[in-house]
Amino acid sequence: MLTILAYLVVGIFVVGFTQRILLYARSPAPLKIPTTPAPTTTAGVVWRLFTEVVFFNSLFKGDKWAWLGGYLFHGALLLVLIRHLRYFVEPLPPFFAHVQIAGVVAGVAMVGGLGLLLLRRLLIDRVRHVSSPSDYLWLLLLLGIGFSGLVMQFFLRPDIVHIKGAMMGMWSSSQSLPLLTLGDVVFLAHLCMVAVLIVLFPFSKLMHAGGIFFSPTRNQVDNPREKRHVNPWAAGQHTKESTHG
Amino acid sequence: MADYSAPEIQDDIHVPAVQVGSMAHLKPYPAMEKHMLPLGFPEARLADWQEKGIAKLGEMLKKYRSLQVHLDICVKCGACTDKCHYFLGTQDANNMPVQRADLMRSVYRRYFTTAGKLFPGLVGAKDFDEEMLQQWVTYFHQCSQCRRCSVFCPYGIDTAEVTMAAREIMDAIGVGHKYSTEIISKVHEVGNNLGIPKPALQGTLAFLESDMLENTGHEVRLPLDEAGAEVLLVAPSADFFSEPHIQSLMGYAKVFHQAGIRYTISSVAAEAANFGMFIGSFEQKQKIAKRIREEAEALNVKRIVVGECGHAWRVAYSFWNTLNGPFDFLDPRYPVPQHICEFTYDLLQRGALHMDKEANDGYVVTMHDSCNVARASRMGEHAGGQFEIPRALIRASCHHFVEMDPDTTHERTFCCGGGGGTLTDELMELRIKGAMPRVTALKQVMKRDKVNFMALICAICKAQFSKVLPMYHIPMETVGGVHQLVSNAIQLGVNKGVV
Ligand code: HEM
Ligand code: SF4
Ligand code: SF4
Ligand code: SF4
Numbered sequence: 001m002l003t004i005l006a007y008l009v010v011g012i013f014v015v016g017f018t019q020r021i022l023l024y025a026r027s028p029a030p031l032k033i034p035t036t037p038a039p040t041t042t043a044g045v046v047w048r049l050f051t052e053v054v055f056f057n058s059l060f061k062g063d064k065w066a067w068l069g070g071y072l073f074h075g076a077l078l079l080v081l082i083r084h085l086r087y088f089v090e091p092l093p094p095f096f097a098h099v100q101i102a103g104v105v106a107g108v109a110m111v112g113g114l115g116l117l118l119l120r121r122l123l124i125d126r127v128r129h130v131s132s133p134s135d136y137l138w139l140l141l142l143l144g145i146g147f148s149g150l151v152m153q154f155f156l157r158p159d160i161v162h163i164k165g166a167m168m169g170m171w172s173s174s175q176s177l178p179l180l181t182l183g184d185v186v187f188l189a190h191l192c193m194v195a196v197l198i199v200l201f202p203f204s205k206l207m208h209a210g211g212i213f214f215s216p217t218r219n220q221v222d223n224p225r226e227k228r229h230v231n232p233w234a235a236g237q238h239t240k241e242s243t244h245g
Numbered sequence: 246m247a248d249y250s251a252p253e254i255q256d257d258i259h260v261p262a263v264q265v266g267s268m269a270h271l272k273p274y275p276a277m278e279k280h281m282l283p284l285g286f287p288e289a290r291l292a293d294w295q296e297k298g299i300a301k302l303g304e305m306l307k308k309y310r311s312l313q314v315h316l317d318i319c320v321k322c323g324a325c326t327d328k329c330h331y332f333l334g335t336q337d338a339n340n341m342p343v344q345r346a347d348l349m350r351s352v353y354r355r356y357f358t359t360a361g362k363l364f365p366g367l368v369g370a371k372d373f374d375e376e377m378l379q380q381w382v383t384y385f386h387q388c389s390q391c392r393r394c395s396v397f398c399p400y401g402i403d404t405a406e407v408t409m410a411a412r413e414i415m416d417a418i419g420v421g422h423k424y425s426t427e428i429i430s431k432v433h434e435v436g437n438n439l440g441i442p443k444p445a446l447q448g449t450l451a452f453l454e455s456d457m458l459e460n461t462g463h464e465v466r467l468p469l470d471e472a473g474a475e476v477l478l479v480a481p482s483a484d485f486f487s488e489p490h491i492q493s494l495m496g497y498a499k500v501f502h503q504a505g506i507r508y509t510i511s512s513v514a515a516e517a518a519n520f521g522m523f524i525g526s527f528e529q530k531q532k533i534a535k536r537i538r539e540e541a542e543a544l545n546v547k548r549i550v551v552g553e554c555g556h557a558w559r560v561a562y563s564f565w566n567t568l569n570g571p572f573d574f575l576d577p578r579y580p581v582p583q584h585i586c587e588f589t590y591d592l593l594q595r596g597a598l599h600m601d602k603e604a605n606d607g608y609v610v611t612m613h614d615s616c617n618v619a620r621a622s623r624m625g626e627h628a629g630g631q632f633e634i635p636r637a638l639i640r641a642s643c644h645h646f647v648e649m650d651p652d653t654t655h656e657r658t659f660c661c662g663g664g665g666g667t668l669t670d671e672l673m674e675l676r677i678k679g680a681m682p683r684v685t686a687l688k689q690v691m692k693r694d695k696v697n698f699m700a701l702i703c704a705i706c707k708a709q710f711s712k713v714l715p716m717y718h719i720p721m722e723t724v725g726g727v728h729q730l731v732s733n734a735i736q737l738g739v740n741k742g743v744v
Contacts, residue, residue, distance in 0.1 A: 024313065027308075027310035030309065030567070031527075031563065035403065036621070052400075058397055062398065062399070131321055132368060203359050203360050208399075218401040224562060228570045228571050229567045235528075
């Protein structure tokens with residue numbers, strides 16, 4: 001049963017995410033609209049996107065606190081995700097011994113970063129004004145995931161075998177509800193919150209993770225005079241390509 | 246019109262507290278039937294405007310990746326909230342870029358996303374109802390499409406794209422804006438925004454020629470409709486009739502004269518401006534720009550040079566090739582189109598111009614980067630040429646040049662407050678308040694460095710500042726074009742011609 005649920009969750013994510021990305025990729029970009037500082041070559045655009053994804057370059061220019069909170073959170077999230085690979089990969093590559101420790105630090109950094117983002121949202125009147133309930137809920141959900149993870153890490157080691165047994169029992173027989181330890185409950189909560197996150201991902205603002213690569217103001221080369229950009233849906237255009245200039 | 250008082254200028258630009266609805270009263274005049282019909286828009290609001298508007302939004306989403314992606318992926322991080330001059334000047338919550346875009350995003354969510362259809366309250370989805378439409382009319386006309394917000398957004402979300410789409414949707418349901426539709430009608434009817442007929446244009450040019458002859462002793466020409474000239478000069482029509490714009494026009498003329506390059510102005514395409522961009526319409530942009538291509542062909546010129554105008558340069562540089570290209574009948578050795586600053590800079594590099602900087606010794610000059618040049622186009626061969634080339638011309642024309650606060654120049658420049666179709670009297674309160682950030686930065690250098698001239702290359706900026714600076718107790722003569730400085734400094738008759 002758990003396996004089916006897991007496949008369903010991942011399935012919804014993969015299909016939903018792919019559909020969204022295809023939608024972005026297939027929407028036409030009728031005009032050249034890169035924002036300054038716009039690179040004049042494709043290599044320049046690749047570098048620009050790299051700095052946006054890896055350093056949050058524009059955000060750094062725009063808002064230092066959001067950058068700090070966001071950077072802590074995303075960086076830590078990445079490490080934590082890598083660390084979680086140990087639950088899915090056999091055998092573990094040797095470098096995982098180092099990732100383990102970094103992973104613990106990352107867990108703390110993730111919760112700290114999220115806390116900072118939440119504080120910003122609550123304390124700065126402009127950010128508070130533009131937030132809708134879902135914006136808080138995302139932070140709370142991620143905080144919930146982070147906290148439950150840390151609790152398991154430091155205080156209550158859940159017994160996976162026990163949980164499995166209990167779950168099986170729940171679905172298969174009429175015996176009374178098996179006893180779960182507190183650690184087990186925390187683990188189940190952690191798992192459920194992650195499942196909710198993954199399912200809702202493609203239908204939410206979390207699509208920024210894929211969308212950032214399709215933003216025309218960031219991914220276009222600034223060369224409209226040198227190379228003719230064609231609008232696929234324009235009527236009455238001369239359609240010939242040209243490269244003079 | 247009410248009597249407006251300008252906000253108090255502080256020592257620096259401070260981010261104000263958010264106020265709800267402080268600018269809710271300010272709407273543009275509605276479009277008139279006689280200006281909507283020729284543009285192919287319904288003459289009045291449609292009975293089924295709601296349905297039609299939502300359908301139009303659906304159509305726009307399929308046509309513009311910017312809209313689809315930018316409505317989807319905003320995380321409400323708030324980095325853009327203090328970046329808009331209109332928010333800084335008015336405090337109105339809906340003038341924070343993300344909040345402005347949310348007026349459309351909430352409608353998009355309601356009708357085009359699963360989350361918004363199921364849980365509107367949770368994700369901030371809203372109906373496209375009368376109240377929403379009124380907010381669209383108000384706040385999508387309090388955006389100058391300057392793109393400052395886009396620079397600082399982690400995903401480059403461009404509220405200008407959203408504003409353009411919103412105006413196109415409103416036009417499609419018969420809720421147009423008088424200023425832009427009237428001007429576009431004039432362009433189609435007469436050939437320029439100001440509605441100047443050919444004889445009037447001819448008269449002005451002749452008058453300016455005799456003026457220059459008197460002042461310089463040289464026969465500097467302003468030729469009209471001369472087939473076979475090397476260059477077609479396309480200037481904003483304000484350059485022919487308004488101050489300080491005319492000063493720059495004379496600057497261009499002197500550069501052509503000194504270079505010995507034959508050029509002509511066209512009475513049919515006597516307008517670089519393209520308000521099709523302000524109303525977001527691809528078709529109008531294309532149609533308005535087409536006159537220029539056709540005139541270039543008819544007059545058999547080899548090059549097209551565009552005068553000092555911000556949004557016109559964006560349309561020319563970024564869009565012309567897409568709209569009506571390729572321009573392969575022109576001389577491929579020169580960029581198509583070429584900015585007048587690129588043109589003059591090139592001559593300067595080749596030693597064809599002699600400049601007497603002392604002519605501008607009365608000035609301490611600073612430069613206002615016009616948004617559409619700064620953030621939406623380029624000059625020269627390298628990134629950033631749009632900043633360096635005009636500055637190189639200023640430096641070649643005067644001894645004293647200083648920069649304003651770097652947070653207010655280059656790609657971080659603040660709009661003058663009158664761009665994007667807001668340069669109309671009924672929006673004066675917005676224009677005054679929106680100029681606050683730029684005026685603050687200007688006052689800093691006026692105090693620190695005794696600056697008394699702010700050079701720029703945009704016709705709308707010139708018109709806006711000439712009107713608004715006096716309300717901040719700054720003389721209107723403080724503002725002028727880069728080619729006004731060139732005009733003062735250029736030495737006529739020395740080593741004439743291109744070397
Ligand atoms: C390509 C990968 C990604 C990039 C480049 C990216 C970038 C960003 C940036 C620049 C921000 C705005 C600043 C901030 O508030 O942190 C942001 C916000 C956010 N991101 Fe990501 N992100 C990525 C992947 C993810 C993933 C996988 C998740 C979720 C599991 C996520 C969750 C969030 C959330 C919840 C926010 C809003 C934070 C707030 O409320 O302030 N991101 N992201
Ligand atoms: S900076 Fe971009 S992502 Fe952040 S709130 Fe503004 S538009 Fe949204
Ligand atoms: S484009 Fe300019 S005027 Fe419009 S919201 Fe952004 S910063 Fe404000
Ligand atoms: S008028 Fe000038 S400053 Fe204002 S939006 Fe246009 S280019 Fe920018």
